[in-house]
Amino acid sequence: VLAQLGGRITRALEQMSSLTEVDDDGKALTDCLNEIARALHQSGVPFKTICAMSSSIRRIVVNLDARTNDKRRIIHEAVFTELCNMLDSGKPSFTPTKGKPSVVLFVGLQGSGKTTSCTKYAYYHSRKGFKPSLVCADTSRAGAFDQLKQNARKLKIPYHGSYMESDPVKIAVEGVERLRKENSDLIIVDTSRRHKQEAALIEEKPDLVIFVIDGSIGQAAFDQAQAFKQSASVGAVIVTKLDGHAKGGGALSTAAATKSPVIFIGTGEHIDEFEVFDVKPFVSRLLG
Numbered sequence: 001v002l003a004q005l006g007g008r009i010t011r012a013l014e015q016m017s018s019l020t021e022v023d024d025d026g027k028a029l030t031d032c033l034n035e036i037a038r039a040l041h042q043s044g045v046p047f048k049t050i051c052a053m054s055s056s057i058r059r060i061v062v063n064l065d066a067r068t069n070d071k072r073r074i075i076h077e078a079v080f081t082e083l084c085n086m087l088d089s090g091k092p093s094f095t096p097t098k099g100k101p102s103v104v105l106f107v108g109l110q111g112s113g114k115t116t117s118c119t120k121y122a123y124y125h126s127r128k129g130f131k132p133s134l135v136c137a138d139t140s141r142a143g144a145f146d147q148l149k150q151n152a153r154k155l156k157i158p159y160h161g162s163y164m165e166s167d168p169v170k171i172a173v174e175g176v177e178r179l180r181k182e183n184s185d186l187i188i189v190d191t192s193r194r195h196k197q198e199a200a201l202i203e204e205k206p207d208l209v210i211f212v213i214d215g216s217i218g219q220a221a222f223d224q225a226q227a228f229k230q231s232a233s234v235g236a237v238i239v240t241k242l243d244g245h246a247k248g249g250g251a252l253s254t255a256a257a258t259k260s261p262v263i264f265i266g267t268g269e270h271i272d273e274f275e276v277f278d279v280k281p282f283v284s285r286l287l288g
């Protein structure tokens with residue numbers, strides 16, 4: 001859908017451009033903006049965001065000198081800039097430093113791809129020369145520790161968890177202490193979506209809280225993000241499942257709505273289907 005979204009926007013812009021001149025009554029522009037709005041809406045971008053974006057573009061165009069023969073390029077640029085603004089939180093994220101121990105806490109709804117993303121994040125950093133480790137502080141479901149353990153073993157990285165202990169904070173504190181001693185410089189803590197437990201873990205002051213959001217749920221992502229914005233000091237966002245038929249536009253703009261930067265996107269179940277997220281190249285690609 002992301003590719004489809006990009007295709008539709010590009011086609012709308014091309015259609016407008018194929019007219020010999022951008023017409024004076026602005027019909028071509030209106031058609032183009034309407035088509036872009038429809039495409040964005042179908043990919044889950046909230047209506048309010050779309051309206052704001054369309055008015056900004058209109059403002060730019062209305063203020064153009066009628067004799068400008070560069071209108072099309074300017075409109076194209078305005079669309080580019082507005083999409084970037086929609087996705088850019090304008091706030092850099094904490095980034096771990098090699099050799100300096102940091103603790104990163106992953107939060108998000110069950111099924112969002114949290115555990116998978118923890119592993120991908122660990123793998124990405126181990127390839128960069130970090131010494132990552134994984135802690136399973138998800139005591140809400142049987143099998144969570146096994147899943148994490150399996151992943152850690154595959155990556156040959158240290159891990160910590162417990163089958164007996166039911167207090168996630170205890171596990172996390174113990175794990176962080178142990179793994180620090182073992183010289184891990186990036187301790188990644190996987191949690192369950194239990195409000196109280198999450199809050200208690202955040203109390204422990206991790207260096208970064210990453211909110212994992214399922215990119216395939218479109219508009220529904222909005223409420224989720226809002227809830228998280230209130231409950232957690234989210235420092236960064238990872239949007240998963242932006243492969244297949246993901247309603248990525250919604251999740252991405254929603255991530256921007258949390259005012260936290262999107263740092264990675266998940267594009268598949270496999271460990272290396274994980275990309276650093278950069279707004280401008282992403283939008284460039286989106287617009288072809």
Ligand code: GDP
Pocket residue numbers: 108109110111112113114115116117240241242243244265266267268269
């Ligand atoms: P958790 O409950 O949030 O820890 O979710 P999991 O990490 O167990 O993931 C739930 C499901 O989503 C699993 O089947 C994963 O393989 C799948 N998944 C996670 N990330 C992605 C992704 O980027 N793309 C796709 N297609 N599937 C993903």
